[in-house]
Amino acid sequence: MKAIILKAFGGIDQLQPIEIPVPAIGAGEVLVKLSSISINPVDFKTREGKGIGSRIKDQLPAILGWDISGVITQVGTDVHDFKPGDEVFSMIGFPKLANAYAEYVVAQPNELAIKPANITHDEAAAATLAALTAWQALTTKGNIKKGDKVLIHAASGGVGHYAVQIAKHLGAYVIGTSSAANRDFVLGLGADEHIDYKTQQVKDVVSNVDFILDPLGGDTTTQSLHIAKKGGTVICIVHAFNDALLQKAQELGVNAHNIMVYTSGDDMKTIAGLLEKGIVRSHVSKVFPFEQMGNAHLLLETGRTVGKVVLNF
Numbered sequence: 001m002k003a004i005i006l007k008a009f010g011g012i013d014q015l016q017p018i019e020i021p022v023p024a025i026g027a028g029e030v031l032v033k034l035s036s037i038s039i040n041p042v043d044f045k046t047r048e049g050k051g052i053g054s055r056i057k058d059q060l061p062a063i064l065g066w067d068i069s070g071v072i073t074q075v076g077t078d079v080h081d082f083k084p085g086d087e088v089f090s091m092i093g094f095p096k097l098a099n100a101y102a103e104y105v106v107a108q109p110n111e112l113a114i115k116p117a118n119i120t121h122d123e124a125a126a127a128t129l130a131a132l133t134a135w136q137a138l139t140t141k142g143n144i145k146k147g148d149k150v151l152i153h154a155a156s157g158g159v160g161h162y163a164v165q166i167a168k169h170l171g172a173y174v175i176g177t178s179s180a181a182n183r184d185f186v187l188g189l190g191a192d193e194h195i196d197y198k199t200q201q202v203k204d205v206v207s208n209v210d211f212i213l214d215p216l217g218g219d220t221t222t223q224s225l226h227i228a229k230k231g232g233t234v235i236c237i238v239h240a241f242n243d244a245l246l247q248k249a250q251e252l253g254v255n256a257h258n259i260m261v262y263t264s265g266d267d268m269k270t271i272a273g274l275l276e277k278g279i280v281r282s283h284v285s286k287v288f289p290f291e292q293m294g295n296a297h298l299l300l301e302t303g304r305t306v307g308k309v310v311l312n313f
């Protein structure tokens with residue numbers, strides 16, 4: 001089968017096509033023939049040795065990739081909840097290596113959800129790591145209630161565009177930030193207000209916020225502590241909360257957390273339900289052929305993409 005291997009940490013020249021045998025499954029596993037995979041900033045960060053690079057540095061050369069959608073072709077003897085022919089999607093194995101830059105992957109049944117019939121494999125592969133991050137950020141630490149004021153930074157990005165839709169579904173009043181170029185996109189997701197971070201300081205126009213999603217770090221994280229209301233929550237997904245900022249959060253009475261997305265079949269099933277009902281939609285702005293993985297990395301690295309970048313076979 002076709003796969004793409006990361007030979008060593010570095011540029012896209014380190015991503016190389018290879019032919020390897022289709023992997024064998026164990027008794028409790030399934031084999032999935034992939035139709036689409038999506039990529040996230042953690043893919044190019046890890047390629048460069050950042051991201052989860054420190055966790056996998058002794059396993060190079062390695063096959064990256066976590067976000068999948070495809071069809072089950074084989075199930076182990078102990079697997080009873082899936083069968084060959086089932087169309088499934090998920091973020092598998094993260095933050096370990098899951099080998100998803102390949103035509104076939106081995107997956108654990110408890111990581112998977114059935115792909116809703118009303119969405120494409122590209123849309124399903126998109127709604128995995130980024131959608132899980134948004135869901136877990138908003139629901140595990142967020143406890144968002146109807147009418148809460150929610151601020152989603154980078155609302156036009158992979159995580160942000162799901163977060164806006166999920167926050168609206170939870171009944172929040174949603175403010176999204178992006179540049180002016182993506183204003184209509186963010187409002188089209190259902191956001192009640194848009195802030196162009198290039199012409200306005202968020203702290204000058206927003207205050208007393210119940211929940212803030214911070215995918216940016218730096219000044220955004222510091223400012224968020226002052227924009228959140230007492231008893232409010234700031235979730236940072238780029239690990240910008242250090243001891244000093246956590247201390248500051250405590251003084252201000254703000255709940256501050258760094259979080260990292262985790263694989264969860266249960267959360268994937270919830271997301272599948274939202275996709276099936278059309279409550280959440282994937283915006284796939286660019287689809288590359290699998291062979292153009294390097295170009296897909298370069299596009300995502302610009303930090304300017306809208307919604308998700310997907311590759312398919």
Ligand SMILES: NC(=O)c1ccc[n+]([C@@H]2O[C@H](COP(=O)([O-])OP(=O)(O)OC[C@H]3O[C@@H](n4cnc5c(N)ncnc54)[C@H](OP(=O)(O)O)[C@@H]3O)[C@@H](O)[C@H]2O)c1
Pocket residue numbers: 040041042129130133153154155156157158159160177178179180181182197215216236237238239259260261262300303304305306307
């Ligand atoms: N902790 C975790 O588990 C976890 C999970 C997922 C992602 N992450 C991290 O979260 C970050 C975001 O991921 P992503 O997939 O959403 O990235 P992404 O899709 O690459 O985000 C791109 C979007 O960010 C917007 N943007 C860039 N700078 C901005 C700013 N200063 N203010 C507002 N919007 C801005 C851009 O809009 P404009 O072009 O309009 O500026 C663009 O649409 C990455 O660093 C990623 O590694 C962490």
